Amino acid sequence: MKTLEYEIAVIGGGAAGLTAAAQAAAAGKRTVVIERSRELGGVLLQCIHSGFGLHYFHEELTGPEYAARVQQKATEAGADFLLASTVMQILPGKKGPLLTVYSRQEGVVWLQAQAVILAMGCRERCRGNLGIPGDRVSGVYSAGTAQLLLNREGIVPGKRAVIVGSGDIGLIMARRLTWSGVKVACVLEIMPYPAGLSRNIAQCLEDFGIPLHLSTSITGIHGRNQVESVTFAPLVNGQPDLTQEERVTCDTVLFSVGLVPENELSRDCGIKLNPLTGGALVDEDLMTSLPGIFSCGNVLHVHDLVDFVSLEAERCADSAVRYCARERRPGSQIQIAPGANVRYVIPNQVTPGQPHHLLLRTSRPLAAAELQLRDTTGNRLFVKRLRHLRPAEMISLEIPHDCTAGAKGLVLELEELN
Amino acid sequence: MKTFRKICICCPAGCHLTVTLADDGEIQVNGNNCPRGDIYARQELCDPCRTVTATVAAAGDPHCRIPVKSSEPVPLALIDGLLAELYALAVPLPVTMGQILLPDYRQTGINIVATRTMCP
Numbered sequence: 001m002k003t004l005e006y007e008i009a010v011i012g013g014g015a016a017g018l019t020a021a022a023q024a025a026a027a028g029k030r031t032v033v034i035e036r037s038r039e040l041g042g043v044l045l046q047c048i049h050s051g052f053g054l055h056y057f058h059e060e061l062t063g064p065e066y067a068a069r070v071q072q073k074a075t076e077a078g079a080d081f082l083l084a085s086t087v088m089q090i091l092p093g094k095k096g097p098l099l100t101v102y103s104r105q106e107g108v109v110w111l112q113a114q115a116v117i118l119a120m121g122c123r124e125r126c127r128g129n130l131g132i133p134g135d136r137v138s139g140v141y142s143a144g145t146a147q148l149l150l151n152r153e154g155i156v157p158g159k160r161a162v163i164v165g166s167g168d169i170g171l172i173m174a175r176r177l178t179w180s181g182v183k184v185a186c187v188l189e190i191m192p193y194p195a196g197l198s199r200n201i202a203q204c205l206e207d208f209g210i211p212l213h214l215s216t217s218i219t220g221i222h223g224r225n226q227v228e229s230v231t232f233a234p235l236v237n238g239q240p241d242l243t244q245e246e247r248v249t250c251d252t253v254l255f256s257v258g259l260v261p262e263n264e265l266s267r268d269c270g271i272k273l274n275p276l277t278g279g280a281l282v283d284e285d286l287m288t289s290l291p292g293i294f295s296c297g298n299v300l301h302v303h304d305l306v307d308f309v310s311l312e313a314e315r316c317a318d319s320a321v322r323y324c325a326r327e328r329r330p331g332s333q334i335q336i337a338p339g340a341n342v343r344y345v346i347p348n349q350v351t352p353g354q355p356h357h358l359l360l361r362t363s364r365p366l367a368a369a370e371l372q373l374r375d376t377t378g379n380r381l382f383v384k385r386l387r388h389l390r391p392a393e394m395i396s397l398e399i400p401h402d403c404t405a406g407a408k409g410l411v412l413e414l415e416e417l418n
Numbered sequence: 419m420k421t422f423r424k425i426c427i428c429c430p431a432g433c434h435l436t437v438t439l440a441d442d443g444e445i446q447v448n449g450n451n452c453p454r455g456d457i458y459a460r461q462e463l464c465d466p467c468r469t470v471t472a473t474v475a476a477a478g479d480p481h482c483r484i485p486v487k488s489s490e491p492v493p494l495a496l497i498d499g500l501l502a503e504l505y506a507l508a509v510p511l512p513v514t515m516g517q518i519l520l521p522d523y524r525q526t527g528i529n530i531v532a533t534r535t536m537c538p
Contacts, residue, residue: 048485048533049471054429062471064485064534068515151473153481179472179501198432202425203468207494305430388434 002109006032006080007324008317009099009113011087011265014042016297017119018070019310023317024117025077029324032080032111034087034101041067042121043144044306046151049172051199055307066306082106090116090269096292115292115320118266118280119313122259122298124169127221130257132164134221134230143169143256147176156180158252162230163187164218168196168304168392170256175204185248186211188218188232193365195258197304197392219245227251259302266295276344277301283333283349284356285319286312294320301346301359304394308359315357334404339374339413341366343391353405358397360412362389368417373399375407389414424462428454435459467491472501474519476536477508484513484536489529496524504530511538 008024010017013035025031039045044052047063054060057069074081084104091098096114103109124142139158141149147169149155161182163170166189174184187205192215194201205212213232217240220231231247233240261278263271272281272289279300280288287294296316297309322328333349336358343363350356362369366389373382382403386395404410419440426433429452436448437459447459461467470492473483492500500523509519513532520530 045534048473048487050469050487051430060469062485062487062533065515068534151485152483154473154475154483155481179470179497197430198425198434199427199430202432203427207468393430393432 002106004032004101004106004109004111005113006030006111007114008032008117008320009034009097009111009115010079010117010119011099012042012119012121012297012299013037013040013081013083014119014121014297015044015066015070015306015309016121016299016313016316017042017117018067018074019313020117020119020296020317020320021079022070022073022077023314024321025074025079027317027321029321030080031078032082033074034082034085034099034111036084036086038084038104040071040081040083046144046148047172048151049176052306055305056310063306070310087111087265090265090293092290097290113292114324115294117313117316117320118263118271118288118293118295118299119297120262120265120299122261122278122302125255125258125260127253127255130255132218132221135223137221137223137225137227139223139227139252140221141252141254143167143173143254146252146254147173150176150180156182158182158227158250160185160250161252161254162218162248162250163254163256164230165189165255165257166194166196166201166212167256167258168200170254171196171200171204173254173256174210175208178208178210182252184208184210185250186213188216189214190217190235191215193390195256195392198390221253222247227253259298261299261302263299266293266299269293271295274344274348276338277346279346281348282346284347284351284354285323285328286316286347287319287323292323294323301344304392308394308396312359334407334409336410336412339411341369341414341416342412345412350404350410352407353402355401356397356399356404358399358412360395360397362391362395362414365390366414366416369414370417371395371397372413372415373403374411374413375404376409376411381407381410385417386414422463424459426450426455426458428452428458437463439463466494468494468497470497470500470530471533472504474504474507474509474530476513476538477510479511479538482511482536484509484511484519485533486519486530487533488523489531490527492523492526492528496526499524500530511536
């Protein structure tokens with residue numbers, strides 16, 4: 001069996017993989033991107049709306065434009081691409097991670113790398129994941145599937161839709177469907193607050209007068225062959241109150257109920273995963289529990305903005321490049337854990353006394369909060385006031401040099417302020 | 419005096435804007451973290467506009483769509499008409515990212531441009 005040799009192998013050719021490959025190749029490393037689809041760009045290719053790139057490219061771009069930019073960066077930096085190729089396993093090899101790749105072009109090949117960057121992205125939760133009762137009829141899609149059909153292939157899924165969940169893809173699809181002549185009857189959200197960005201509530205729902213029912217659960221999907229209606233009810237004490245059940249006529253149901261990092265490959269090769277994110281546990285270099293294997297983008301944790309994916313991918317590639325050059329951070333690593341009102345924090349380990357770049361999410365909306373970084377004895381090492389915190393909007397935080405010197409462990413909390 | 423609440427859509431921060439329109443017509447904007455919020459709020463009161471993104475058909479291939487965007491935000495009243503025109507188009511491939519597929523829509527100076535390079 002043929003063996004390909006690269007210094008850095010990037011698995012996944014979406015925003016994270018292409019940005020990481022551009023960065024690694026620009027640092028002079030022989031880099032390959034392995035992409036299972038026949039084209040590069042990932043989900044960006046179907047995200048035809050604008051709003052991408054303001055942080056990373058300092059201009060507003062659509063998804064396909066963003067994909068073209070990062071692909072161009074990777075190409076110009078000299079990265080190679082293996083398209084229509086799937087990584088089946090990652091084995092620990094003497095020279096570094098050894099990948100088994102099934103490739104349309106190369107057949108079954110080994111790929112010997114010094115470092116691997118996992119950038120496989122995420123996939124959608126679907127009806128089956130939620131156990132929504134009712135009839136098994138056609139017309140039920142995940143929001144991203146409907147987006148693919150509509151934006152890439154021009155297939156309009158129906159005439160009248162109900163969207164379950166207020167994630168950003170669902171909100172974007174509410175506008176896209178409306179602009180494609182589909183009436184969006186309503187959006188149902190089980191939580192008391194929307195899951196998507198505020199601006200998407202404004203420009204995708206309010207612009208079109210689409211009602212958003214908060215604290216409301218879908219109670220059934222009904223029809224014979226095609227969806228004919230859905231029923232829904234408000235939540236009372238955490239349960240749908242069926243005495244207040246309503247029925248809305250529709251032929252299409254879209255689910256926009258969250259994304260799951262696609263880590264089957266990581267799990268199979270023994271990488272430790274974080275149950276809070278579904279992604280790998282990582283240190284400050286974004287290295288997983290297996291030496292030489294790094295993770296970034298939506299496979300590490302689901303991001304709200306592609307710009308943050310690219311920034312994280314750059315950092316990840318820098319770490320992988322340093323790893324190849326045997327330059328690792330000095331000092332011991334300590335755990336950093338989420339405390340009150342913090343859903344998760346990335347990374348999971350840091351080197352005390354260094355400046356830290358932390359990403360976190362609040363577990364519930366907070367109008368004002370004090371962010372506190374404490375050590376294991378409760379000392380407050382760093383404090384910052386924050387406003388308008390929402391689970392949908394990731395918080396990026398720089399902890400200055402020396403704040404955590406001498407700490408044995410860290411906890412990050414958000415204390416609500418009135 | 420009238421007060422409006424708006425979410426700024428210029429960037430993902432989504433600033434919570436409070437816009438007051440005084441009786442003498444003076445507009446005051448609060449809650450914006452950058453100058454774009456001020457411009458957006460004023461525009462929103464007099465002539466709300468949105469960037470339009472959609473797809474147009476690739477000639478000869480019923481299952482291939484070319485993604486497009488408006489070069490500038492489009493006044494709300496013109497969007498439905500613009501979409502109808504876009505959906506009636508069939509553009510032969512190849513197209514290049516940035517290529518104008520529909521110039522100067524209704525003399526507004528707004529062009530519709532392809533957002534992806536596509537080959538047959």
